[in-house]
Amino acid sequence: MNKASAPNECRPSFARGLWALTRRELKKWLSDPVMLVMFVLQPLIWMGLLGKSMNIQGLFSSGSLGNIDIPNIQIPGSFANPPFNGIIVIPGKLLAQQLQQEFSKIGTSVMQNTFGVTDYFSFMAVGMVSMIVMTTTMFSGMSIVWDRRLGFLDKVISTPVSRAAIIFAKILNATFRAMFQATVILALAYLLGLQFSSTFTPPNLLGVYAAIFLLGVGLSSVFIAFSIRSTRMERPMQFVSLITMPLMFASNTFFPVNLMPDWMQAIAKVNPLTYLTDAIRRLTILPMDTAALIVDFTYLGLFAAVLATIGIVLAWRYLTR
Amino acid sequence: MIKAENLTKVFNRSLVAVDHVTFSVREGEIFGFLGPNGAGKTTTINMLITVLKPTEGNASVLGFDVVKQANEVRKVIGVVPQEYTADEDLTGYENIMLCADLYGIPRDIAKKRALELLDLVELTEFKDKRVETYSGGMRRRLELACGLINRPKVLFLDEPTLGLDVQTRAATWEYIRRLKKEYGMTLFMTTHYLEEADTLCDRIAIIDHGKIIVSGTPSELKDSLGGDIITITIKENADVTDIIRGVENVKEVRKENEAYRIKAAKGEATAPLIIEALRRKGFTVTRLSLTEPTLNEVYLEYTGRAIRDTEESKESFIAQRITLRRARGR
Numbered sequence: 165m166n167k168a169s170a171p172n173e174c175r176p177s178f179a180r181g182l183w184a185l186t187r188r189e190l191k192k193w194l195s196d197p198v199m200l201v202m203f204v205l206q207p208l209i210w211m212g213l214l215g216k217s218m219n220i221q222g223l224f225s226s227g228s229l230g231n232i233d234i235p236n237i238q239i240p241g242s243f244a245n246p247p248f249n250g251i252i253v254i255p256g257k258l259l260a261q262q263l264q265q266e267f268s269k270i271g272t273s274v275m276q277n278t279f280g281v282t283d284y285f286s287f288m289a290v291g292m293v294s295m296i297v298m299t300t301t302m303f304s305g306m307s308i309v310w311d312r313r314l315g316f317l318d319k320v321i322s323t324p325v326s327r328a329a330i331i332f333a334k335i336l337n338a339t340f341r342a343m344f345q346a347t348v349i350l351a352l353a354y355l356l357g358l359q360f361s362s363t364f365t366p367p368n369l370l371g372v373y374a375a376i377f378l379l380g381v382g383l384s385s386v387f388i389a390f391s392i393r394s395t396r397m398e399r400p401m402q403f404v405s406l407i408t409m410p411l412m413f414a415s416n417t418f419f420p421v422n423l424m425p426d427w428m429q430a431i432a433k434v435n436p437l438t439y440l441t442d443a444i445r446r447l448t449i450l451p452m453d454t455a456a457l458i459v460d461f462t463y464l465g466l467f468a469a470v471l472a473t474i475g476i477v478l479a480w481r482y483l484t485r
Numbered sequence: 486m487i488k489a490e491n492l493t494k495v496f497n498r499s500l501v502a503v504d505h506v507t508f509s510v511r512e513g514e515i516f517g518f519l520g521p522n523g524a525g526k527t528t529t530i531n532m533l534i535t536v537l538k539p540t541e542g543n544a545s546v547l548g549f550d551v552v553k554q555a556n557e558v559r560k561v562i563g564v565v566p567q568e569y570t571a572d573e574d575l576t577g578y579e580n581i582m583l584c585a586d587l588y589g590i591p592r593d594i595a596k597k598r599a600l601e602l603l604d605l606v607e608l609t610e611f612k613d614k615r616v617e618t619y620s621g622g623m624r625r626r627l628e629l630a631c632g633l634i635n636r637p638k639v640l641f642l643d644e645p646t647l648g649l650d651v652q653t654r655a656a657t658w659e660y661i662r663r664l665k666k667e668y669g670m671t672l673f674m675t676t677h678y679l680e681e682a683d684t685l686c687d688r689i690a691i692i693d694h695g696k697i698i699v700s701g702t703p704s705e706l707k708d709s710l711g712g713d714i715i716t717i718t719i720k721e722n723a724d725v726t727d728i729i730r731g732v733e734n735v736k737e738v739r740k741e742n743e744a745y746r747i748k749a750a751k752g753e754a755t756a757p758l759i760i761e762a763l764r765r766k767g768f769t770v771t772r773l774s775l776t777e778p779t780l781n782e783v784y785l786e787y788t789g790r791a792i793r794d795t796e797e798s799k800e801s802f803i804a805q806r807i808t809l810r811r812a813r814g815r
Contacts, residue, residue, distance in 0.1 A: 176556075184586030192575070316570045318531070322564045324588060
């Protein structure tokens with residue numbers, strides 16, 4: 165350090181600032197083993213409890229019909245063709261057996277028609293991916309409240325780093341975390357018995373990540389813009405718990421949309437979670453349907469573009485008060 | 486180096502935090518903003534370091550306008566904020582390198598400089614320890630190192646010794662003096678510690694309620710009080726203001742409760758004269774004290790009260806509490 169230093173050598177670049185700030189967040193996260201364990205435990209618990217407790221396919225299996233006591237049925241011979249004297253006796257045992265077999269077949273068919281797959285666990289596991297993507301992106305965006313309160317944000321603003329890099333770093337961090345959790349869930353689900361469709365190939369996972377990325381960008385940017393204005397953690401927390409439940413249930417996350425009442429279907433139709441879940445299902449457990457995937461990705465892409473624009477404009481305005 | 490003209494910041498259209506402030510800072514000097522909490526010091530600094538936009542007026546650093554050429558300003562300044570802003574989960578070295586990345590300093594230069602700076606603030610030994618484990622003084626030094634990574638021409642320090650113990654405070658002053666002496670850096674700092682402003686700053690401006698009340702070198706300000714201050718109390722219950730006023734060298738007399746506060750040149754010589762004059766009239770002096778003016782007197786004189794301690798806002802109050810809590814070490 166001397167007074168006659170060379171002309172200023174600062175060459176702030178968007179890419180370098182973005183990477184530095186994102187790396188900071190990821191380092192913070194990875195350097196905390198307790199947090200990491202929680203990150204894995206949370207989906208595991210959800211999956212184990214919710215996924216295995218709501219045994220819908222069990223509901224339609226012969227076992228749930230129980231021991232039906234059907235008496236022997238006697239039919240007078242006069243009903244038969246040609247009529248004869250005497251009676252036909254159909255043993256109840258035989259009937260019950262037949263009924264149970266049919267019920268099981270009907271059950272499988274109901275499952276197939278309702279959920280598109282015969283096991284509810286696979287259906288639900290993918291829903292779980294969407295749910296965790298949603299909550300993780302929102303909670304991750306919240307860290308900006310601390311950055312502001314501890315003065316870190318002001319310090320960063322006083323450096324020549326691009327303002328956009330500050331916002332994008334947060335968005336990327338939230339999205340990366342969501343992707344990480346999604347991976348954990350899919351792996352766990354596979355171990356617990358998720359059944360991939362016959363059209364599934366490993367490259368489909370790239371599509372899954374792309375869909376998660378789009379939703380993550382959209383949701384987190386709006387949430388960051390909202391959090392950046394809060395001086396306290398409570399407000400964004402409240403906001404998250406207020407909107408996650410409706411978003412989760414008014415979508416196809418845990419149950420098919422077409423069995424919902426009309427007004428709920430209307431919400432589900434615009435709910436981005438529906439499109440994310442649908443896209444992931446089609447890429448993993450359902451047979452490939454290119455047309456439907458195009459719709460899903462178009463919607464998610466638009467959602468990400470519009471919400472990211474709104475979020476970035478709002479956050480930007482705050483950063484240049 | 487720094488020029489501010491009618492700089493004004495109004496929050497929420499009603500709260501005037503900084504009210505038409507005009508000043509200039511010369512190259513190579515330490516300029517101090519002295520005032521109580523909530524006087525508008527941090528808001529002023531935030532406008533100079535381009536974090537806040539002025540509502541009115543303008544300012545420039547090294548000739549770059551803080552609004553129109555904000556990015557140029559950011560490249561040539563260093564900032565040491567009031568709070569501990571370093572990331573607790575990263576090491577000291579990682580924190581400095583993060584700052585270097587934000588400034589876009591080429592990696593090889595940044596690495597070398599980071600080590601130099603860690604050496605300067607005596608943190609080399611702890612560079613790979615997480616900031617979480619640092620004491621308040623160490624954190625403060627780390628902030629200083631981060632603020633110097635881009636070799637700033639002007640360094641802004643916001644309450645650099647807030648919450649530090651006496652020893653650490655003295656050490657921090659030493660670093661600040663070195664920056665000025667060895668690197669010819671211009672420093673702009675805020676403080677609400679009178680002795681800090683007195684010993685450290687070449688020139689100070691006293692700010693209160695968002696306005697600069699007076700500015701000058703510490704000795705100019707003290708001299709402006711017109712000499713020493715003599716405080717006396719008399720036994721009798723009578724007003725002797727006029728008698729005192731008649732004494733040679735006495736410039737001003739004010740009665741404060743039971744005591745008389747007298748401003749006089751050459752206090753040591755004038756005090757006996759006052760006692761003599763009062764005795765001739767039959768009054769007895771029971772107590773007398775003589776003080777050479779300190780900034781405390783200057784402050785009292787210009788603001789009419791001792792430096793007050795109110796909270797700036799809920800948010801900065803909380804931030805300050807966090808800073809203090811950390812400074813005390815956990």
